[in-house]
Amino acid sequence: MPRWGMVIDLDKCVGCQACSTACKNENNVPHGSPDEQRLRRDIYWNKVIAVTSGKYPRVNTELISMPCMHCDHAPCVTVCPAKATYRREDGIIVQDFRRCIGCKYCIVACPYGARSFNSKEQEEEEYHRPDLPPDRNVWGQWPFPTRTHGVVEKCTFCFHRIDQAIKEGKKIGTEVVPACVEDCPAEARKFGDLDDTHSEVSRLLSSRGWIRLREELDTKCKVYYLPR
Amino acid sequence: MGLAFSKIDGKSREFYILFILLSVFTLIGFISFMVSYISGHHVLGSSSIIPWGMPITITIYLIGLSAGSLILSALTYVFGKEEYRPIARLAVFLAIILIFGAMIGIALDLGRPEKSWRLFMFFVLNNMRSMFALNGILYGGYFLIGMIYLGAIFAEKHNFIKMMGKIAIFWAALVHMGTGAIFGFIATRPIFFSPIKPFEFLAAAMVSGLALLMIAVVAIFKFTKRNLNEDIIFSLSRLLRVLIIVLAVMVLVDKLTHLYSPHREPTLWLLTGPYSWIFWLLQVGFAYIFPLLILFHPQYSKTLKGVMVAAFLIVIGIFGERFSLVIPGTAYPLPFYPGKIEGIWGMAGSFPITPVESFMSLGIFTLMGLLFLVGLKNLELLPVDEMGQQTSEVAKKT
Numbered sequence: 001m002p003r004w005g006m007v008i009d010l011d012k013c014v015g016c017q018a019c020s021t022a023c024k025n026e027n028n029v030p031h032g033s034p035d036e037q038r039l040r041r042d043i044y045w046n047k048v049i050a051v052t053s054g055k056y057p058r059v060n061t062e063l064i065s066m067p068c069m070h071c072d073h074a075p076c077v078t079v080c081p082a083k084a085t086y087r088r089e090d091g092i093i094v095q096d097f098r099r100c101i102g103c104k105y106c107i108v109a110c111p112y113g114a115r116s117f118n119s120k121e122q123e124e125e126e127y128h129r130p131d132l133p134p135d136r137n138v139w140g141q142w143p144f145p146t147r148t149h150g151v152v153e154k155c156t157f158c159f160h161r162i163d164q165a166i167k168e169g170k171k172i173g174t175e176v177v178p179a180c181v182e183d184c185p186a187e188a189r190k191f192g193d194l195d196d197t198h199s200e201v202s203r204l205l206s207s208r209g210w211i212r213l214r215e216e217l218d219t220k221c222k223v224y225y226l227p228r
Numbered sequence: 229m230g231l232a233f234s235k236i237d238g239k240s241r242e243f244y245i246l247f248i249l250l251s252v253f254t255l256i257g258f259i260s261f262m263v264s265y266i267s268g269h270h271v272l273g274s275s276s277i278i279p280w281g282m283p284i285t286i287t288i289y290l291i292g293l294s295a296g297s298l299i300l301s302a303l304t305y306v307f308g309k310e311e312y313r314p315i316a317r318l319a320v321f322l323a324i325i326l327i328f329g330a331m332i333g334i335a336l337d338l339g340r341p342e343k344s345w346r347l348f349m350f351f352v353l354n355n356m357r358s359m360f361a362l363n364g365i366l367y368g369g370y371f372l373i374g375m376i377y378l379g380a381i382f383a384e385k386h387n388f389i390k391m392m393g394k395i396a397i398f399w400a401a402l403v404h405m406g407t408g409a410i411f412g413f414i415a416t417r418p419i420f421f422s423p424i425k426p427f428e429f430l431a432a433a434m435v436s437g438l439a440l441l442m443i444a445v446v447a448i449f450k451f452t453k454r455n456l457n458e459d460i461i462f463s464l465s466r467l468l469r470v471l472i473i474v475l476a477v478m479v480l481v482d483k484l485t486h487l488y489s490p491h492r493e494p495t496l497w498l499l500t501g502p503y504s505w506i507f508w509l510l511q512v513g514f515a516y517i518f519p520l521l522i523l524f525h526p527q528y529s530k531t532l533k534g535v536m537v538a539a540f541l542i543v544i545g546i547f548g549e550r551f552s553l554v555i556p557g558t559a560y561p562l563p564f565y566p567g568k569i570e571g572i573w574g575m576a577g578s579f580p581i582t583p584v585e586s587f588m589s590l591g592i593f594t595l596m597g598l599l600f601l602v603g604l605k606n607l608e609l610l611p612v613d614e615m616g617q618q619t620s621e622v623a624k625k626t
Contacts, residue, residue: 040275040577049574053567064565075416081354081361082346099353101346102339104279105360111416113562113573116276117339120268149268150339213564216490217415 002172003091004157005194005222006181007201007210008065012188015063020046022183023067026158028147030122043116045155046180062228065189067180068093068114068155069213069221076106076115085152091194091222092157100151107152111214112221115154122147157191173199194222232612233317236452238605250598257591260584261336269339271584277577278558280337282589287333288407289436289550290592291367292429294326295404296437298374298396305381305393311460314611315445317381321609322444322600323400323437324374329596331367336588359413363406370403382608404433411553418491419498419557424482431475435515436546438468439539446536448610458532465535469523472542476516479549494560497576503556510548514541555579 023029023046032042051062070093076085077093084099085106095115107115158178165176173192181189192199201224204210210224236243264271274281301319303309335341346353347364354361377392405426411417412425422428442464449456486495498507519538528534559577561569568574603609 036270037572039580040277040572041270043276047573049564050570051565051567052570060567061570062565062567066564075414077355079358079360079414081358081364082343083353083355086355099343099346100340101343102341103334103337103360104274104339105358105410107276107279108420108558109414109416111562112564113277117269117274117279119270119272119275119339148340150265152339 001089002193003195003222004070004162004172004191005091005201005224006067006157006178007190007204007224007226009188009190009204009226010062010064011226011228012186013063013065014186014188015048015050015065016185017048018183018185019065019067019180019189020044020048022179023155026179027156029153030118030147041117041119043118043153045114045116045153047113064213064225065180066112066114066213067223068157069112069219069223070155070157071219071221073218073220075109075111075217075219079105079109081105085154088159090162092159092162093154094156094159095152095154097148097151097153102150102152104152111217111219115152117152118147118149121149173201233608234610234612235606235608236604236610238601242451243601243605247598247601250594250601253587253594254591254598256587257589257594260587260591263584264336264588265341271582272588273579273582273585274337275577277561278555278579280554280558281579282581282585283333283337283592285547285550285554286589286592287330287337288429288554289547290326290330290333290596291407292404292433292546292550293437293440294323294330294370294433295400295430296433296435297326297441298323298377298400298437299434300438300441302393302397305389306397311457311463314457315441315460317378317609318445318448319441320374320378320381320396321603321607322441324371324378325596325599325603327367327371327374327403328599329592331371332595333592336592359406359410363403363410366399366403366406370399373399400433401430404430411557416562417557418486418494419553419560421491422482422486424478424485428475428478428482431471431478432546432549435468435471435475435542438464438471439519439542439546442468442539443536443543446532448604452610454610461532461535462530465523465529465538468538468542469520472516472520472523476520479511479516497560498552498556501556501576502578503552503559506548507552507556510545511552513545515545515549519545 024031027045029043029045036042046065046067048063048065051064053060070091072091074087074093077087081103082099082101085093085095087093104117107117161176161178162172165172170176177191181191190200190204192201194201196202204226205224208226210226212221212224272281297319301316301323304312304316335344338344347361348368350365354364356362373392373396377396380389380392408426408429411420412422414420442461446456446461483495498504518541522528522534522538525534559579561574561576
């Protein structure tokens with residue numbers, strides 16, 4: 001079984017937010033209003049934060065693009081009472097809207113702020129997902145045919161793409177990647193199997209020093225950053 | 229067991245006015261809930277950074293009151309303190325009403341309340357590693373045990389009451405410690421994360437439950453023009469003193485440990501930031517310092533008025549304690565990366581008080597008030613007469 005992971009090269013990242021936009025397009029994540037952003041009610045599956053250190057002439061700004069970290073020891077999976085969020089065998093942490101009761105315990109427990117609560121009825125837009133039509137008769141876990149308010153949402157590593165690629169026998173990591181990886185203009189993001197020694201991500205991780213965010217909480221997350 | 233209990237008549241004008249008022253506010257609360265359910269939680273104050281708002285604050289507050297109230301009923305039924313017998317039935321009944329209100333509070337906070345049955349599919353659809361799911365067992369069991377306990381008390385089966393009383397106090401302690409564990413086990417949130425949280429919650433439960441019970445007893449006895457043996461209240465107030473000190477010491481230890489790194493910055497923010505007035509004035513002032521000053525004062529502690537003021541302050545203060553845990557506990561931004569995080573991701577969240585949420589919260593309280601009134605009218609909860617004539621003959625006559 002593969003163990004999907006992502007490597008983000010902070011040396012290449014220019015902070016253009018293309019990953020955030022690509023994610024919103026791909027997964028039909030609603031765009032919030034400025035008012036909603038001020039109240040922290042807009043939904044982000046991928047966010048880019050700017051972290052500064054130092055004082056004026058000697059300032060350093062790091063741009064950290066943060067999807068869900070898909071931790072191996074995910075605090076959200078531990079605390080979810082309804083098994084709505086769970087770890088798939090390939091290591092992706094999934095949020096099942098059908099099971100989610102909206103208790104928001106996972107938002108409290110997530111150390112990365114990767115989860116957003118959908119607090120209003122969102123406008124229905126056509127899914128940009130040619131592989132799976134938004135059909136109520138499709139009784140799979142995904143796609144949830146219409147977005148529903150009152151549940152928690154998060155990044156899925158675009159597992160619909162991965163599942164489709166496995167069915168079609170395409171190579172994941174080179175031919176098929178999540179939307180944010182595909183759209184990154186600087187090619188800062190790489191996606192692949194962390195257990196496969198021949199994959200691009202394994203090569204990158206062995207070639208340079210890497211960090212993971214909030215290592216002190218021992219979440220063993222699968223998004224790695226290559227520092228500048 | 230020479231003590232008779234009776235219902236209240238519930239035919240006076242005041243009773244009906246109170247009943248109608250409570251019903252109206254409950255209805256408004258229900259409408260507010262439907263608004264938030266249909267249009268989504270954007271009408272409430274909670275957001276992705278402060279996910280838990282007023283309903284959860286009220287829920288843990290009510291669970292505390294309930295557990296405290298039930299534990300105190302056991303003073304009579306388990307430890308045989310006869311002087312508290314007149315109020316013991318009321319304590320059990322109050323505990324059941326309060327846990328019911330708490331369950332309503334959780335349901336109001338859920339984004340998808342129609343799926344709340346999923347919380348009670350133990351070991352089947354539930355993830356039993358979650359403190360929330362474990363608490364589902366505790367809350368459900370608590371409600372059942374409370375009902376059986378009250379039934380046994382009405383049936384006057386003394387051995388069974390004693391057994392149920394023992395189970396009930398054990399379970400009540402467990403319930404409140406479990407509630408503390410929901411918060412205390414979350415390593416991500418520095419203000420929550422503390423092994424002492426379950427015990428702190430238990431102490432807070434005892435304090436607030438006792439204070440509320442004292443208020444309820446005095447108010448009902450005054451309202452129904454019964455004679456109250458004031459010694460009960462004064463001896464309870466001496467117990468209250470001890471409990472407040474225990475709670476204050478636990479909170480002190482909790483905050484002191486948190487003032488050391490790595491929890492230092494969020495805790496400093498709590499103690500000096502925008503929510504500090506809730507912590508200092510409501511929690512420390514109203515719940516610990518002012519009541520202690522009153523209860524240790526040579527004159528005020530001997531008057532019923534003084535004790536009642538202290539109890540009121542505590543009931544408000546413990547609410548402040550819950551609020552200053554739930555809201556600021558999640559509001560402080562998470563340190564994703566060392567350095568100063570710019571923009572909204574590095575800002576503390578704010579919690580606007582919205583009308584819908586306020587009416588919804590009020591509705592929880594009025595619903596409980598309504599149930600309480602109905603209970604007083606239909607169940608034999610209050611002693612017939614308080615002043616010494618409680619003989620078995622009187623009991624037989626009534």
